[in-house]
Amino acid sequence: MPRMSLAYTIFKDIYQAHSIVINSTLALLLGLILFEMGWLTKSDYQPKGKHCYVTGGTQGLGKALAESLVRQGAHVTVIARDVEKGKRVEAELKSIAQPNQIIQFISADLTDPQSSLDTLNRATERFEGKVPDYIYLCAGFSKPKYMVDSSMKEFQAGFDGTYWVSAYTAHAAVKLMVTQRVLGKIVFVSSFLGYTSFAGYTNYSPGKYALRGLADALRSEMLLHDIKIHIFMPCGIAGPGYEAENEFKPAVTLKIEEDDTQISPEQCAAALETGLRKGYYQITDNIVCDFARLRSNGGVPTNNFFADCFYLFISSFGLPIWRMTADATVRKGRKAVQEDYEARGVYDHSSK
């Protein structure tokens, strides 16, 4: 008891002498934590009443996102190629919408620049020509293949289906937003494979990296016009797209990915919207993507400061170690690939 009283007396003396400093420090720290948790600021992401333009909105992430936006009271325009599927999704969305919400589907091929521009303009018709407030660029596909086995056409198509399918629309939307002075948001969808890459993705990663390059430049440039740019970097999304992709996937690529977790489109859309609500620039849906993010993002704005310091520390050695194991997997697959090429007559024995 006497010791405790002594400690208490000392603490009381120190506290009384320095109470202002101690209290301010504690308040500052608490404020910083609350700020990082997003509890002090009202999010500017409010889909209710906004016109949301969702490309690739008839399946996977795009469809889950469109549903969530409709439930939140947004007007939603969904773009995809397949008319039949589009009409079905349009009806589904209308069935969960309020009567005052505008829901529309437009069929279009967004790998064409003119079609991308025309489609965006068509979507504005029921909004007196006003550009959509939020643009979500979810369209795209993945067909992993070794470069040696890809024709130039396939190599090019892979790129169009990852980069231009979003970049043309972004270009058209930026111009409309600036000229109409709409303080909108543009959300790109890249991938874990937009941070780092490996065998099988020569027709996919270039486009996903390019989207990151476009978003990085545009995020900075759009500070001039108060237009917000975000980019989503998801891991594998479960669903028809992923299953279709696995049909062609080279053995080495499959092997590297065998322990990956797929996330459902609904969880994926929820992670994206959580990130948008928090105002994050690069949004992930998985801790593995967060590790990759901190060793790959080129110093763009971070998310939660404390968590990001931890991710950076771990990924500083974790990501290179993962990459080394992926390299080892490729080397182990070498013999099978070379035997396959020999059997298929890929090697030209006549040449020097």
Next chain:
Amino acid sequence: MPRMSLAYTIFKDIYQAHSIVINSTLALLLGLILFEMGWLTKSDYQPKGKHCYVTGGTQGLGKALAESLVRQGAHVTVIARDVEKGKRVEAELKSIAQPNQIIQFISADLTDPQSSLDTLNRATERFEGKVPDYIYLCAGFSKPKYMVDSSMKEFQAGFDGTYWVSAYTAHAAVKLMVTQRVLGKIVFVSSFLGYTSFAGYTNYSPGKYALRGLADALRSEMLLHDIKIHIFMPCGIAGPGYEAENEFKPAVTLKIEEDDTQISPEQCAAALETGLRKGYYQITDNIVCDFARLRSNGGVPTNNFFADCFYLFISSFGLPIWRMTADATVRKGRKAVQEDYEARGVYDHSSK
């Protein structure tokens, strides 16, 4: 003296008791340092007698590289669009070559897939159809412009002139190297702006990021065939390309870059070849690029282990701080840009 003798005695006792452990540790450390310095391994980069294919080889980095390769005794094929300039450079290269060296210039537009393939095939004619051993993809240009001020055509052309100008040739070369079982090297040229980006580079950074995505995937995939992939990430290269670029450069972009150092094409080529000799995957010519590299490279193989740990430590906070100052520069330029747009009638006052 007695103290020293005591210390000496203690050291001697410890050393004698543990000499094997101490000596092995010292030898291991020395070995590691020598290995990292590249003194224990013979480089497999030996241009002498090799056929080197240099795109964009009539000016800047490409020309400096072609000269260096000729001096080292390589056969050199230079590709560029401008016939007159090409013929002049061909004559210059021949004047410093030995009679047994094959020096040739081919005029071609490498932003076209068929032309890229045909040009590579034409280059093999004097080599009995054998694909070049080393491919250096130096062609490309930069025309910084705000996206709002760019037509869709300009936006697309910027991409073709950064990505496809190299990717088509890489695709054609990989196929030939694998079928002919040539253990060649392909060297991409990206940029500091392939790691991180800012206002003005929406038509440039996507292509430079995409090259990194292609190289990352291909480096892994080509472990299957023992073909080596490298990517050069230079800072600004002094010369006609850089001067041409500065003519159009938006004010904000110029301001962010005002303290940058330009490196001469010769220094730049020397840095690239030093990196190739050391077997580095991502090669830089400047410490600033090294800082960006460690926070952006997605865990690809590093260069000097000790130096890279230092770069990573510094860039962990250094790169975000640089990015924040760049963002502040953009924000400061906001008023002037908006006034300019108002004056030029960019804003559409009729719309909502």
